[in-house]
Amino acid sequence: MQIPPALDPAEAVQVAMPDSLLEVKLFRGETTLIIKPDDIAKVAQYLRDTPGLVYNFLSDISAVDYYPDYNRPERFGVAYHIYSMLYNRRLRLKVFVPEEAPEVPTVTSVWPGANWLEREIFDMMGINFSGHPDMRRLLMPQDWDGHPHRRDYPLGYEQVQFSFNVEDILKHKPLAKE
Amino acid sequence: MGVTSKLGNLGVVTTTLDTAVNWARTGAMWPLLFGLACCAIEYMSTQASNYDMSRFGMELNRATPRQADLLIVSGRVTRKMAPVVRQLYDQMASPKWVISMGDCASCGGVYNNYAVVQGVDEIIPVDVYVAGCPPRPEQLLHGILTLHQKVQSETISQWA
């Protein structure tokens, strides 16, 4: 059978869904399509199913918190890294999510492998994925309060014991007797 | 080390009894099959053919806490795992000892953050701390021998 020629993802999405593609970025040989948050699932479905693109493999979903310097349109960014095995090339879909109600539609309908990746981002960054089959915390205990990987969440640093301060640390450090 | 000095001239019965019971305890101290993280892999190398922990009476790694005498906490104890470690320690039969293997179990090690308990002695009483990240098998064996010396110097008043 004859493999259809590879289309350029940026133009293809520009032609098919002009209003959802906000910007195209090129950096160190990687193309990034910045998409409107509401129709990420639509774009993902399109990219996976059209014959010239066939991005059939979801490699990774990562979330970034631009907390102190806010130099991006919104505070949170979610990056979907997808890969096309047929044409052997990678693509990144970037979505910016506001700080108050971080909400992104889920892509588990397109790639079921996104199930746990989205749960981890909900657990670590507090970004809710609407339509996700099982939106629970993944890594932290179910009743943990706060989202640890946000940049305003303290690292939870505990003072290290050295010879000069070991007494007063051990005074209020709870050691189990039995 | 009162016990060993008394051994020479067949002292009071209790001291020979101490020696006998302590010798029996260090002879076959079975560890709990309990591995958390990277130290567990070094713990497996210590148990495997090259370093062979069975030479020190640790032939079997018992999977249930009921049949284990020694809990080797090998790896980093996280906030979510802490109640489980405490539960395992509670469910072990009574003459039981704890070796905290590696820096992460002894003092939180390289992870000084929200997710790791800074030293397993916050949860369970620890007998011997083994340093290293991960400690070499020889270091763990040295820790085990230190524990054996500690057990051999115990007296009846401590555990009767």
Next chain:
Amino acid sequence: MAVVQSPDSYIQEGKWEGNLEQLKGLVSERAFTGETMLLNMGPHHPSTHGVLRVLLELDGERIVTAVPDIGYLHTGIEKSIEAKTYEKGVTLTDRMDYLSPLSNNMAFCMAVEKLADIDVPERAQLIRVMVLELQRIASHLVWLGTHAIDLGAMSVLLYCFREREKVLDMLEMLSGQRMMGSYIRPGGVWRDITPDFKPALRKFLDEFPRSINDYQALLEKNPLWIDRTQGVGVIEPEVALAWSMTGPSLRGSGVNWDIRKAEPYSGYETFDFNVPLGEHGDVYDRFMCRILELWESVKILDQGYKRLSDKGPFRTDNRKYVPPPRSELGRSMEAVIHHFKLWTEGFSVPDEEVYVSVESPRGEIGCYLHGTGGTKPRRVHFKTPSLIHVSALPIMSQGHFIADLVAIIGSVDIVLGDCDR
């Protein structure tokens, strides 16, 4: 919010474990009527290869649903790296996938090199490839040992660990540490190879094929092994791709995708080796894929041995990113300045994002790195293969017995440090 929690909050009754109401949507209705049994194949279990808890809903011996629950080894490595400079962050990446630490180093360092545009000398790339293949052999040996002992073959574990000690000795010659050497640094490798590395490698490469034959003789045609593994945990190629499984677990279902071949990095295109594939996608095919990968790694190491010179450049001499060797400090002023700047503040990286993927023994480790323009990363996210394989466990174990679940967990080679980070 109370970040450092007091110890008695750890030990509160019933606070952490899932009680019946929380499982409403996860398990079928028959669990609440008492028809099926809910059993914790919990964090402390001999055959979960770490602290993985699988809540099993059992009908007699058969698994109705399996609900994996991870996070028992989540140590916040990514959050800790955000507080460190790039050079110091490398040692933290060692402890993620503790069976093959160098693959994590490689993913992180390649991401840093791509973001900061650091070049790596050709010889350093060759050393990196050889060290990665040595690490793959060591990791596959631990997998084979634990997978076999889970299914009852005790002696295989002892043989595998005997060979693994030889590999660990070689890695110790290079990096000074058996497992967590942090040998791969941004810009190349930490130190040049020591004079007794090549003879030890030559001796290992002559003896190791005979040991692989022993393993194959022990297990490959063993009827017990075949009964326990063939036809168990079958996963079709489309389902494996949809659930983004990678590495030998994906190639066991017949999908021909290996990052070393598809997107060659660090000079892999100059080596010729082939990628073993399975047909049925069951536990036996994944087992065979990894065993044949041992042969391929030996082949790569052989070719690398012939090309590796004893002396030569092992790290880029771009002083903006790599501290100069101590010998140079006495002579040139710039070296002292670079040395001081790099070790106190570290090098700065543009405020951009980069994604790099590396073929680790378990699958594709993807490192997403986002810089802040300063010396500390804004965000590091590792997409690790074990997380994906644990999420795919319920599909593979549908309708099997508990004993088969043990074989399936062993076959997808899960490491919980890799999964929880």
Next chain:
Amino acid sequence: MALDAFAPITALFVISLLVTLLILFISRIFGPQRPSVRKAAPYESGMKPIGPAIRRLPVQFYLVAVLFILFDIEVIFFLPWAVIFRDLAVYGLVTMGVFTLILTIGLVYEWKSGALEWE
């Protein structure tokens, strides 16, 4: 007189009694007993068990148990035969052969009717 003929057997009996009692009670004497609620709780890989432990068992377990008892009784009848195997030469072989044949017919019947399959 005749009594000392029994000395070795009584010594043997007393020593064996002592050793068994020693093994039974030595851990109770020297081992520290520290019962606690958490120690008495059932062990389920470190978690609290969910739901009752005693519950309705699937019927296959019962079927396997009954079949085991049936063939266990058959083995019991082999034991006396094995004791006097030499004397009952051919006669013993024939009678026990018939006995086993009857039971084998039972085994083949249940094998064909699928009682041995787990489903």
